[in-house]
Amino acid sequence: MHVFVTGATGWVGSAVVRDLIDAGHQVTGLARNDEKAARLASSGATVIRATLDDLDVLKKAASDADAVIHTAFNHDFSKFAESAAQDQRAIEALGDALEGSERPLLVTSGLSGLPAGATEADEPNHASLRKSEMAAGILRQRGVRTATVRLAPSVHGVGDYGFIPVVIRLAREKGVSAYIGEGLNQWSGVYRQDAAKVYRLALERGVTELVYHAIADEAVTFRDIADVVGRRLSLPVEPKERQHFGWFANMAEATMAASNARTREILGWTPTGPSLLVDLEQPAYYA
The missing domain is CATH 3.90.25.10 (UDP-galactose 4-epimerase, domain 1)
Known part of the structure; x- marks a missing residue:
């Protein structure tokens, strides 16, 4: 499988890239500067030099892939609303490229605002500034095959x-x-490498769920x-x-x-x- 990964040099994304490659998949990853691009290339991935704001680049990369994993998010909490809006635009662009196909898109979210002991069936917190899960839901209404991986806070x-x-x-x-x-x-x-496996296994098993919980403890x-x-x-x-x-x-x-x-x-x-x-x-x- 050829998988396009955003956030491919990040804490979670880089582990996802490594896990996919080790499992025999082909990976194209997004990197926003030369240093990160060199590190990503050394892992065996094909590199696209761009940012989440380069929506046409995201669409082209998604169009060329069999599946997309979106892990990128700017975690500068001083401008969280701006980062959330950027994230939503990126998800919409990726979905535009995949609409009309069966190729899946996995997006990333967290547990903030969910009830204690929440299951994968619990609705996201619609008041949250981060709209990744809601954006995935809107794409799903358009027929895009989307699912959300909710990460543990640690x-x-x-x-x-x-x-x-x-x-x-x-x-x-x-x-x-x-x-x-x-x-x-x-x-x-959740241990970082364990979280990465959730994304890969979800793709390999056909993305049958709307939500997956990358949670160990x-x-x-x-x-x-x-x-x-x-x-x-x-x-x-x-x-x-x-x-x-x-x-x-x-x-x-x-x-x-x-x-x-x-x-x-x-x-x-x-x-x-x-x-x-x-x-x-x-x-x-x-x-």
Whole structure:
């Protein structure tokens, strides 16, 4: 299968590219600068130098592929609404290229705004600024074969630059590994390579579902995360008010925990990587 991957040099996307190539698939990936393009080429993928704003390039690449995986998203939280709009435009362009065919499009979303213990059948949070899942739904109404991969809030592994490093950085800066209230709000987690397999398996099994959950640890309390971080940094672990966390307060207080039962069943997917709390014991996370 020839798969076009956006975000092919990102934390999740690069793992998806590697997994696809290792499984014998041909990959074309999007890279936005020369350094990223060279790194992508070294993995064995064909490189297209462009950005998510180059909609005609996205359409051409999607038209030339057997399937499309969209993992790209600008995670600059200072301009999240702008990034969400860019993401929506890219998904619409990819869908335009695939309309009238049976070639699938997998888009990426998260768990924010979903109820605790959400299943793959739960509707997305329509109030969310990120519209990737809703954009996929609109394309589906036009006959485009789309599905959404919902990622756990922590897609972890050494080199992670997502939310867990923010927790570690805040602990260092403030001198305390903190949580809000009793810290019983829960996050899901998934090892990076395990998440990548969900995308591949969904394509190989024909994209029969509307939603897949790339989730291994279904529910880890924020207090447990803070406990490991505090111990590894030799810092006290204490409750703090929301203002302690600044812009990160909503994330630190949120429950983003969901079930993976349907995805495991339909894909025959069994995560093999370390759990979130075990992974956080690695010294490299704190180097």
